[in-house]
Amino acid sequence: MTVVTVVGATLGALLGATALGAGLYPRGARGFGLAVVDATWSLPNTLAGLVLLAWALARGNRVDRAFSARRGVLGLRDGVLPGFATTVGPVQAGVGLGVDDHEAVHVRQARLFGPLYLPLIAVNWVIATVLPYWLLYHDREAAPIDGVGAYFRYGVYPHTWHEEWAYRECSSR
Template sequence: MSSPFFRTLLTAIIAAAVAVGVLFAASTWWAPLRAPWVLIVVGGIALVLGVMAGILGSYDLARLRGWLLLVIDNSWALPSTLLGAVVGNLVYPFFGTPSGVQSAGKEWVSYRARGTSGFGADVLQTIGTVNIGGAGNHERVHLLQARILGPLYLPIVGISYVVMTLLQCVWSLTIGLVLRLAGVRDTAWFRAPARSAVSGFWGWIYFATPMELWAYGTEP
């Protein structure tokens, strides 16, 4: 696309049209999805994210891959795309700014951290198609996971955190506590490996979820 304006307009229109079309299709199973306010909200969110993606050149619409992923992100992977559009674009501006370098041709909207340490620099994050910090070691894997699993992705992530949190708490308050008091362990809770981006009590919960095991498993 030679014209940034045309690219942005086309990306935004396709994103919103596909998202609204998916809701209409899904409303045959659940009628409330066709409610005007739902269509307006979802279509508006997709439109805004489409404008951002168009300005940053996230989707290369000169290639079939760009078209396919734009459609997938706003149809099969729509739930995670919407979550990223809302949460990411509400939180990430406090820590970074949208980056054309990190976004162009990458099929996501990526924020570059303002600082050289902390969130967005040392700790990267990807929600749907919105990222902060760039690719890092495995952030692109989370993007792929959402595209493969589609509407199952968010439930899997949520259930995984609930299960791992329960396991960590049960262990820490029973066997782990006994071993800690006996001096066998220096913590009552399971610890994540040193390469985990999150440490402490929550580190193992984060690291042991299937999506993170998958992502860390791709690292060299």
């Protein structure tokens, strides 16, 4: 067995056991379809989410079964970054922070863009960092950029394409 096979089997078993225990996918055709997409087209995102899941569980985080049941999103009670919920593939770390609808957009984006999703995010982060196009429309009064931390927290992060999409979609509700 190769290392890749062992790691893949371990991550797959972790997701399978956790998904089964939490009742992750809705019953019926919709749930079956989401599971198929997560295991095929969106597999790189699912695997990255499994890495997040394994890391969070090893650090004492717990799956929120009530949140996860039939949602198609595996919710972890606590975030992995202070003050932020983080979603990778079908795994959301930090539920109940008032951002569940926003994070659900990221799950949908990952399923829609499949293997292109994470590379597109990475490329956009680099571009937004090096060529801050967002300064053309950034609200400097509401979110002043007064240091390196603020540059990333209030500048780069909220102005990446996937975050702007999620914020826009949730603000229109």
